[in-house]
Amino acid sequence: MPTGHRRKTTRPRDATGLQVYSARMPVDVDAVVISNTQLSDFYNVVALAAPDVARQARPGQFVMVKPDQGYDPLLRRPFSVFEILRDQDGEVTGLSLLNKRIGVTTRRLYDVAPGERVQCLGPLGQAFDAPAADQQAWMVAGGVGLAPFLTLAESLVEHSLTTRLFYGGRSADDLFYLETFESLGVTLELTTDDGTRGHHGLVTGPLQRALEATSPTTSVRLYSCGPTPMMRAVTELAAAHGRSTDVSLEQVMGCGLGGCYSCVVPVTESGQPTRFVRSCLQGPVFDGGRVDWNQL
């Protein structure tokens, strides 16, 4: 059984000797890997038995993960919460990560075997703001940027909002979980760099057409996650149509808790000089219009 290290030794303990904690406090779990599903040569989904983390997580939040003991690699890595896992009775049993292999830790997670353990701290950071009741919600994902949108889609659909997913990948093999989104009632707009599925080209293509086709009186809220140039383009495109965009930024993070100041994002308020704010505390979700993209 994964053991959740709870915060604060001074907190009261319940009869079982476990500490009682209030909701929405990050916990650190030595989580057992339930399964590892390799989706392609680069992508996989790792399911972790971390119910205490999963129960608290809201769409857009992240966890800090360390699959290996030892000091090389040393630091944890940030990952979006991809799915909340439940058993037949609907009880939360854990969460999954959508992992893209690009370096040491993501390679390790790509190869992780069921039964192994992954240290998992969370949930952390700010969630996406929910749209207003009368707003449409458009999600714009590039590659592994899909990760935060499955839980977001679920919560949007719960509130029965009109939701669309603009989703771009390298090729047809690089687009995942399409049926899952469709079964939630999400309208898909797919693009691939090589044209093997959906529109040929960048995800901003269909997005632009959709923005142009939508009446300015229809209220739309945009959410974007993917490569930085994509998020910038989405933000600028949306702004040109009078829409604002939540972006989920992928800054390098040393601690995830506000301790190291490594993860800063340059943010501008109207007229104010740029300030560096910590993405792990004030993000990873930012109003794209406030990000000083030239400094990022």
Next chain:
Amino acid sequence: MPTGHRRKTTRPRDATGLQVYSARMPVDVDAVVISNTQLSDFYNVVALAAPDVARQARPGQFVMVKPDQGYDPLLRRPFSVFEILRDQDGEVTGLSLLNKRIGVTTRRLYDVAPGERVQCLGPLGQAFDAPAADQQAWMVAGGVGLAPFLTLAESLVEHSLTTRLFYGGRSADDLFYLETFESLGVTLELTTDDGTRGHHGLVTGPLQRALEATSPTTSVRLYSCGPTPMMRAVTELAAAHGRSTDVSLEQVMGCGLGGCYSCVVPVTESGQPTRFVRSCLQGPVFDGGRVDWNQL
């Protein structure tokens, strides 16, 4: 398939493109773990698919092993070749290690799963000298010091010599492979620290009695491996009865190939001053009478 990195790029290659190498040259194999048999809370046997190493290994030689990628832990660790593994047809398929969990790497090897890979370089070092045709062979093992003696016993029995194994452990649970040795025709003298099996006390007890009971005209060759104080005691006890002892020393080894000079053993020749000689090249097997035990 494990790939054997062969020596010398200038060596000729055979038709398959693999390099041809002569016998008894160490090779480095990224060996697949065939099985991991946990014998107790501290001991296990790891079988490695490293036929190219195994085929060349002689009793007393060792391999340098690294189970983990990454730089922590950094260096390989030395292990005796415990068993040579063969298939039904008698073809060599690999080797096994008798592992005792005492630190980072041995803990990793204790937990290693079949299918994982372990880098394995060998065989290295000097083998035990074979006894003369008319000699009895007595092996004296303490704990994990049993490791080099299974292959030695096999080769002794091949030459149908009278062989005995004096073998001491903490308790009955700490004595392994007894039936294997017995089925080879080895006479066992067991001791345990707690008296739960065999003689109560140290392995030197029965050894002393056996030395006393053996006529000086019977030629006996002793082999010893275990904790340093034990090997010293065996050497001194044997010397008191006019016998010499091969000891297999466990110096810390950085490279196993003579490159680093970390593994030195203080050795004295009669009358000569002590010299530090490299255990990985001139050992790990030494004539116990030549070891300067005070300096070790």
Next chain:
Amino acid sequence: MSDLSVTIGSLRLGNPLIAASGCFGYGVEYADLVALDTLGGIAVKGLFLEEREGHPPQRIVETPSGMLNAIGLQGIGVRRFVAEKLPELKQHGAIVVVNICGSTVGEYAEIARILDDADSVDAIELNISCPNISKGGMMFGCSLDGTHDVVAAVRRVTDLPVMPKLTPNVTDVASFAVAAEEAGADAVSLVNTFLATAIDVETRRPRLSNVLGGLSGPAIRPIAVRMVHECRQAIKIPIVGMGGIMTAEDVLEFMIAGATAVQVGTANFVDPLIWDKLLDGLRAYLDRHDLPGLTSVIGSLELEERTAACKSSS
């Protein structure tokens, strides 16, 4: 029972574990996760007199068993710290060590005066060793006179325990410890990070926006322990040791080498709940060795001359 308390000058710490400066924010960030009063103390993020922007990202790079940082001392300035963070820290019962940095000797003194006036500060750590800023910081820490002058100037304006933090980027760290002691320091802390860099070979650009950064983490521990050992032999005032502490054994290694207390930095990023684990480990050690308290461990390294009888070699 096992007594983990230690004393640095007039300051008594419940245990020797201090959160290292720059690795625990202003402390308040961790208040929900860690009971701040269970720590020996908290060295808050380095403060200048004024607010500072710091360096643009990328600010950290992971390296083998270590990390480079070039944060550039982004910070809210000492006055906002005193107004906004200090009260909350004290409310949590934290022992607060304020790490300060100046571009001039006068700036150090001015910050120290503000902290002295603030009343609830427990100690001042003088960051004369930050490798990430062009003016101040290591400029003083790499000069014996600079070290002496900063310590002496701060000493004149406050009775708070003053602890200069030494840089490891020098030939003879013990001479700097001596200079600090002579100038009136109550303790020295060491080490700050090692000046280092990393290059992205594909782009042939430095990985850090600031080009150079400071190396911390377990990679540097053996060097840091050596430096504590050297300083222990050179000075009488207490040493606060740090550099790569990850386990209770690492804490003990520094203490046996001569440190009275330690700071834990990078490890807190890897495991923010490390504190209880370290304390448990220290208690277990005292039990195992049948020691009444941690103070008996300080500087207990046994150096025994081993005579080498070997005369020739092979």
Next chain:
Amino acid sequence: MSDLSVTIGSLRLGNPLIAASGCFGYGVEYADLVALDTLGGIAVKGLFLEEREGHPPQRIVETPSGMLNAIGLQGIGVRRFVAEKLPELKQHGAIVVVNICGSTVGEYAEIARILDDADSVDAIELNISCPNISKGGMMFGCSLDGTHDVVAAVRRVTDLPVMPKLTPNVTDVASFAVAAEEAGADAVSLVNTFLATAIDVETRRPRLSNVLGGLSGPAIRPIAVRMVHECRQAIKIPIVGMGGIMTAEDVLEFMIAGATAVQVGTANFVDPLIWDKLLDGLRAYLDRHDLPGLTSVIGSLELEERTAACKSSS
């Protein structure tokens, strides 16, 4: 095709990979395993004039991503080396860099004279930076005058390429590079190991018989790369860089920082068959970046001033 050759003064190396001194024995130990003529060169184990016993075990300790060594320069002395090992090395076609160490300036010169007479030595590396011996070694390497004097004395007795090996245990390594250049060195190599120690907390004894040892391995790489970068800006003669090289990318990091060649030490313990892998990695890099040869990589670090528009902080 991709040209891996590099030139250090009058010495042309087929590739930039030199086996680091003390990490490859006298080279002959590896002759069965590695084709010695495929290496750029071999820096043999440090030699004094006379045979030396070295320190008693324990001589090495593993540390996070690194290792400490205190071998104490056990060795056969220069004359036996010339008589017993050099012919075999040359027979294998090896480029031989002889690493030498002395207790006095005169001893360095005397060894150099013997090597000069030996005829088949390709270069001399002056170990003025060994942290493991009480006399000589780092004594010279930590003094600008000492560095200058040793180099100048050896320069007078030989025309062989002379390359002092600098210690990282100094405040300003570049000033030592300058001293070496001024004294007539053909190149400098850096870094030797970092003075460090490790303590067994259960026994409270040093883990090394010599108490102090030298830290090598990937742990130190970011510091070593920084030092190469600093020296590149201070001197014109070639730099041979080292410290923690484990992969072709690490080789390139040193070369981009300014090294003309590199040495590989600790990695050879981990993987004695590393050489072909490194060479393959270098060739792949040249192909990937469409470069004709490695020399274009040397010192190619792009330093671009990034302007920080941020004025305040949060």
